Amino acid sequence: NAGVMQNPRHLVRRRGQEARLRCSPMKGHSHVYWYRQLPEEGLKFMVYLQKENIIDESGMPKERFSAEFPKEGPSILRIQQVVRGDSAAYFCASSPYGANEQFFGPGTRLTVL
Amino acid sequence: AQSVSQHNHHVILSEAASLELGCNYSYGGTVNLFWYVQYPGQHLQLLLKYFSGDPLVKGIKGFEAEFIKSKFSFNLRKPSVQWSDTAEYFCAVNSGGSNYKLTFGKGTLLTVNP
Numbered sequence: 123n124a125g126v127m128q129n130p131r132h133l134v135r136r137r138g139q140e141a142r143l144r145c146s147p148m149k150g151h152s153h154v155y156w157y158r159q160l161p162e163e164g165l166k167f168m169v170y171l172q173k174e175n176i177i178d179e180s181g182m183p184k185e186r187f188s189a190e191f192p193k194e195g196p197s198i199l200r201i202q203q204v205v206r207g208d209s210a211a212y213f214c215a216s217s218p219y220g221a222n223e224q225f226f227g228p229g230t231r232l233t234v235l
Numbered sequence: 236a237q238s239v240s241q242h243n244h245h246v247i248l249s250e251a252a253s254l255e256l257g258c259n260y261s262y263g264g265t266v267n268l269f270w271y272v273q274y275p276g277q278h279l280q281l282l283l284k285y286f287s288g289d290p291l292v293k294g295i296k297g298f299e300a301e302f303i304k305s306k307f308s309f310n311l312r313k314p315s316v317q318w319s320d321t322a323e324y325f326c327a328v329n330s331g332g333s334n335y336k337l338t339f340g341k342g343t344l345l346t347v348n349p
Binding site: 153163165167170177181215223224228 | 239241267269271277278279280281284286325327329334335336337338339340341342
């Protein structure tokens with residue numbers, strides 16, 4: 123059973139460009155979570171999605187950030203007009219329905235030049 | 236809002252030494268507690284978790300943690316570390332109605348010298 127997959131593993135963008143981060147949950151998992159880890163910080167919750175629904179986006183910055191988890195395909199975290207402060211590691215996790223335990227992917231390290 | 240404190244930023248030990256990593260959380264209600272480990276270049280893996288019951292929890296690879304409610308603590312222990320335990324360790328908590336929302340500490344980097 124493949125684990126949570128994230129791609130790309132490393133992403134370099136210039137200021138003002140768009141970043142798209144992808145997350146494929148474990149097979150059978152219908153819940154996806156995104157976390158961000160800034161340098162010298164712990165992981166911070168961003169958003170919780172189920173298929174075609176955003177359940178909780180209380181951790182998402184109000185502007186430029188959006189997330190989706192379509193009926194088919196991976197979950198996407200999209201950052202428009204990136205700034206240097208967006209440089210971080212972005213982790214995706216998934217869980218089966220009703221489970222407390224989250225399984226994490228390897229993360230995408232975003233560097234904004 | 237809940238928070239998690241990990242007291243040590245970097246711990247350096249020799250093989251066979253005993254390990255204890257501190258974790259304290261701030262939340263007065265019912266909590267679920269977790270320790271995750273991230274080996275170099277790999278993803279976060281769950282070491283152990285506490286939901287209820289026996290406050291002494293045993294996890295994988297010889298790790299254990301003790302939940303002390305009166306101290307709001309969930310310290311991680313291992314009696315004898317190995318070089319392969321070199322990794323970053325994260326304590327995390329979730330609670331109440333938002334039991335999907337994990338709050339993480341900043342992590343402790345453990346270096347084990349052979």
